[in-house]
Amino acid sequence: MSRKVHITIQAGEISEQTVEIAESATYEDLLNTLDINQETVLVLNGGNAVPLDGAVSSDKLTILRVVTGG
Amino acid sequence: MTIKCKKCNNEAIIFQKYSGMHLCKKHFVEDVERKIKLTIRKEYSIRKNEVIAVALSGGKDSSVALYIMHKILGNRPDIEIVAISIDEGIHGYRPQSLELAKSLTEMLGVRHVIKSFKDVHGVTMDELAAMDREKGTCSYCGVLRKNILNKTALEIGATKLVTGHNLDDEAQTILLNHFRGDMERMVRLAPPAAVEGLVLRAKPLRNIPEKEVALYALVNSLPVDFSECPYAGEALRGEIRELLNNFETKHPGTKYSLLRGFDKLVGALAKEMPPAKIEKCRICGETCTEDLCQACKLLGRT
Numbered sequence: 015m016s017r018k019v020h021i022t023i024q025a026g027e028i029s030e031q032t033v034e035i036a037e038s039a040t041y042e043d044l045l046n047t048l049d050i051n052q053e054t055v056l057v058l059n060g061g062n063a064v065p066l067d068g069a070v071s072s073d074k075l076t077i078l079r080v081v082t083g084g
Numbered sequence: 085m086t087i088k089c090k091k092c093n094n095e096a097i098i099f100q101k102y103s104g105m106h107l108c109k110k111h112f113v114e115d116v117e118r119k120i121k122l123t124i125r126k127e128y129s130i131r132k133n134e135v136i137a138v139a140l141s142g143g144k145d146s147s148v149a150l151y152i153m154h155k156i157l158g159n160r161p162d163i164e165i166v167a168i169s170i171d172e173g174i175h176g177y178r179p180q181s182l183e184l185a186k187s188l189t190e191m192l193g194v195r196h197v198i199k200s201f202k203d204v205h206g207v208t209m210d211e212l213a214a215m216d217r218e219k220g221t222c223s224y225c226g227v228l229r230k231n232i233l234n235k236t237a238l239e240i241g242a243t244k245l246v247t248g249h250n251l252d253d254e255a256q257t258i259l260l261n262h263f264r265g266d267m268e269r270m271v272r273l274a275p276p277a278a279v280e281g282l283v284l285r286a287k288p289l290r291n292i293p294e295k296e297v298a299l300y301a302l303v304n305s306l307p308v309d310f311s312e313c314p315y316a317g318e319a320l321r322g323e324i325r326e327l328l329n330n331f332e333t334k335h336p337g338t339k340y341s342l343l344r345g346f347d348k349l350v351g352a353l354a355k356e357m358p359p360a361k362i363e364k365c366r367i368c369g370e371t372c373t374e375d376l377c378q379a380c381k382l383l384g385r386t
Contacts, residue, residue: 026311053252053329056299063299065099065106068087080144080298080310081252081325 019044019070025079041066044075054081098299101336109303116300119291120152128244128286133162137242137283139233140167140189140196142181144301144308145248147188149289151306153246154192164195168236170229171200173208174313181309188307197240199232205383213315221315224382231370231379237283249287252294255339256324258346263324271357274350279362281371293339 015037021044023029035044041057041064056063058076087096089108096106100115107115124130136157138150150167157163169185171178182198189196202208205228212224237245254273261270278284289297301308332338364370365377367385372378376386 024310051326051329051333053293053295053332056295056302063097063302065087065096067099068096071086078298078302078310081294081329 018073020074021048022076023079024076035070039070041068041070041075044070045077048077050077055079097303098296100296102293102332102340112296113300113303116292116296117152117155120288121156123291124156124286124288128284128288130157130163131243134243135164135166135241136244136246136286137233137237137240138165138167138246139248140169140185141248142169142183142185142188142307142309143248144298144306144310145250145253145289145294147185147248147306147308148297148301149246149248150188150194151192151301151304152288154194158192166240166242167194167196168233168240169196169198170232171198171202172225172229173201173210174315175210177311177313180311184307184309191307197236199236201228201232204232204235205379207383209315219382220317222317225315227378227382231377234283235370238281242283244286245283246286246288248289248297250289250292250294250297251339251343252325252328254287254290254346255328255342256321258342259324259328260321263320267353267357268360270346271350271354271359273346274354277359279371281362281364290343291340 016034017037018032018034020032021030023031033044033047035047039047042052045052045055045057045066052066056078057066058064058078059072061076087099087106088094089096089111090105091111092108094108094110097109098112099106130136136153138146138153140146140150150165154165157165167185167189169182171182186196200208209221209225213221217224233245257273258270261267261273292300298310328339360373363372363375365372365380366375367380368377370377370379
């Protein structure tokens with residue numbers, strides 16, 4: 015079983031996309047699917063940060079890019 | 085199912101892979117502040133009657149550095165904290181972050197000195213970027229900014245100059261120096277000895293991973309800017325950042341190991357390589373290691 019999660023990526027500018035992940039996927043799995051290194055972002059669920067080893071519990075998330083050049 | 089904090093029963097907001105701990109907001113904030121206090125005590129002992137300058141860009145790192153220095157030392161009547169911001173003249177980038185820097189200093193009630201490349205060096209970063217150059221933009225920006233920061237810190241009688249360098253910055257620089265075989269620079273990364281004319285640098289965030297600095301700014305609702313400088317792009321550093329982040333993900337604790345190893349090594353290294361002779365720039369009088377300082381050299385003053 016898989017499901018869809020709507021992602022907003024904030025990195026100076028904002029982009030949006032929908033990804034399909036496994037039912038039991040963690041935030042870490044989600045970032046791997048998107049090819050985003052987990053050291054460079056915070057994942058927010060309803061504005062609150064979540065531990066990345068937790069299971070994705072919402073179908074709407076924000077990824078905040080916090081590590082950029084310069 | 086939410087994950088609980090290792091220290092209490094509240095909901096965790098972070099998993100620190102390197103420590104194996106899940107932490108809630110309160111215990112995460114405590115953890116960051118504990119590490120910073122320890123770093124200050126071990127490496128940058130604060131004496132009585134100090135004036136502490138904090139270099140403030142309005143980005144997450146320097147904003148967190150100022151916020152925490154104020155939180156730790158703000159109630160000491162003998163200590164003054166002063167923020168210094170530099171307007172490099174980067175259209176579409178710096179004005180916004182300067183506004184955020186101002187909001188933060190107003191919120192904290194901290195004195196704020198703002199200097200510009202245009203006023204001090206007669207040229208903006210935008211103008212420099214458009215010129216024929218020998219070096220990359222970041223070289224000019226770094227040298228000219230550090231020059232103004234040191235000058236301004238001296239003017240206000242500062243005894244320390246705090247910067248927001250975090251664990252990632254330090255680990256990257258250590259690896260970069262290794263890759264270049266540049267041991268002179270390696271030695272200069274160490275907590276410096278006092279030199280007349282150069283304000284002591286302090287990096288209280290050097291033990292905090294970059295991501296945690298960002299999370300700390302977020303949970304404390306600090307007005308910070310996460311945008312990127314349009315001129316950013318020290319190519320080799322970017323590659324090293326990526327390499328190190330990939331390594332850290334596979335082998336948690338790598339960044340700390342690099343810093344620990346460096347801290348053990350640098351004392352011995354410094355003995356082998358005595359510090360460069362200190363001189364005064366013959367053009368501007370700034371303290372440096374040659375007869376012309378880096379800033380005057382880059383600006384072609386002869």
